[in-house]
Amino acid sequence: MLYISLRQYEYVCAIGRYGSLSSAAQHLNVSQPALSNALTRVEEQLGYPLFARRRGAAMALTPQGRSFIEEAETLLAKATRLENAAESGAGKARLRLGCFVDLAPFMLARSLRLLRAELPDVAVSYRVDNFEGLISGLVDGRIDMALTYGMSMDASFCKQTLFSSSPHALVSSEHLLAKQPQVSLRDLADHPLILSEEGLSAQHVLSLFRQIGESPTVAHRAASLEIQRSLAAHGEGVAISYANPPAKISYDGIPLLSLPVSDSFAAEPVVLARHGTGPTDAQIAVAENALLSFRT
Structure with a gap:
């Protein structure tokens, strides 16, 4: 029997990502009590705390909490892939694009049009998020590539500059x-x-x-x-x-x-980013070439 639901996994991962109940509640559009209750139930089921709670400070992950969230995010990514496959038909190729929230009104619609023109047999979906959300999505595989600013990305990411923004x-x-x-x-x-x-x-x-x-x-x-x-x-x-x-x-x-x-x-570069610096597959390569048309 499963004692922890996927929703509870999602809530706990969001608390870890955003560092507080209030920020996680805002990004998930749920109430703080709902998140607090989910966290309490998960910790009771596990038998150990996931966060160190200190008054006036961000909720810091315990070592056990860090390990739990890493595995939980992997589980959620797999569940998302299964759900998407069921929605779009078994075996249909998918491409998941991320876009930084302030760039989305300027770049997202055109990006979707470009990708669907170049990859007509691929189901293209997207996620609009802040920096932390995009980075974690790229790392755990929930996003294949992202349009964002180049700040905060280390050498484990492949970044191609599209244009410079002042x-x-x-x-x-x-x-x-x-x-x-x-x-x-x-x-x-x-x-x-x-x-x-x-x-x-x-x-x-x-x-x-x-x-x-x-x-x-x-x-x-x-x-x-x-x-x-x-x-x-x-x-x-x-x-x-x-x-x-x-x-x-x-x-x-x-x-x-x-x-x-x-x-x-x-000035700050706007980049097309993916996690990993080695060669990519043919589908991602076609998508990258399509989005490089933003270069000026």
Whole structure:
């Protein structure tokens, strides 16, 4: 008899990936009590704790917890492959594309069209996620390749640069910097910042300021790009984002200016990545060649 369900495995793996019940609940769109109950039941069944709980600190995996989650993620990946095979017909080839959440509105639809044109007999699916989710998906095989920024990937990944992306400062039409055609990081250092809630994105932006010896104040950490844009349009600070929608108003209709950041070292490559550096199979090679059309 199976005493731990696949859903409970999924919940525990999410807690391990995101480091807290609140973050995992947000990404899974479930309640924190549901996650807490699932974790308690799994630990009771196993007879040992998976996480060390310390007040005011992230939930740290125990050695047993780390081993459990590694095996659980492998199990979930196999279950996903079985489920997908049942949905699409036994034996049908599949390709799973990942895309970083802020890049998805700009790149995902075109990518799917390119892949389906080049691989008409392959069932193409996709997953939109943050950096950590994409990296873990590539490592455990739930994603075959991903469109993302090159940061945070080590030498175990094969990365092909598609184009270079520079950040933009988003400000209200009445901001002190609004009349400048472009701004430098030093121009922005004295203004409150609106950063992404996504950990690696925020860390990267702050690291840019550290390179010039500045430590700006962070006024907000927004859960999405549109919330960043809205806060900036209402004068809550300067939002810094590599994604630059062409609309000159925020989601709620307030005028918004997008000023290029002039510091050349702030540019970041957008890459097509897969896990592993050796030769790949013919299907992945065709898919990679199709997506390299994003190169500029």
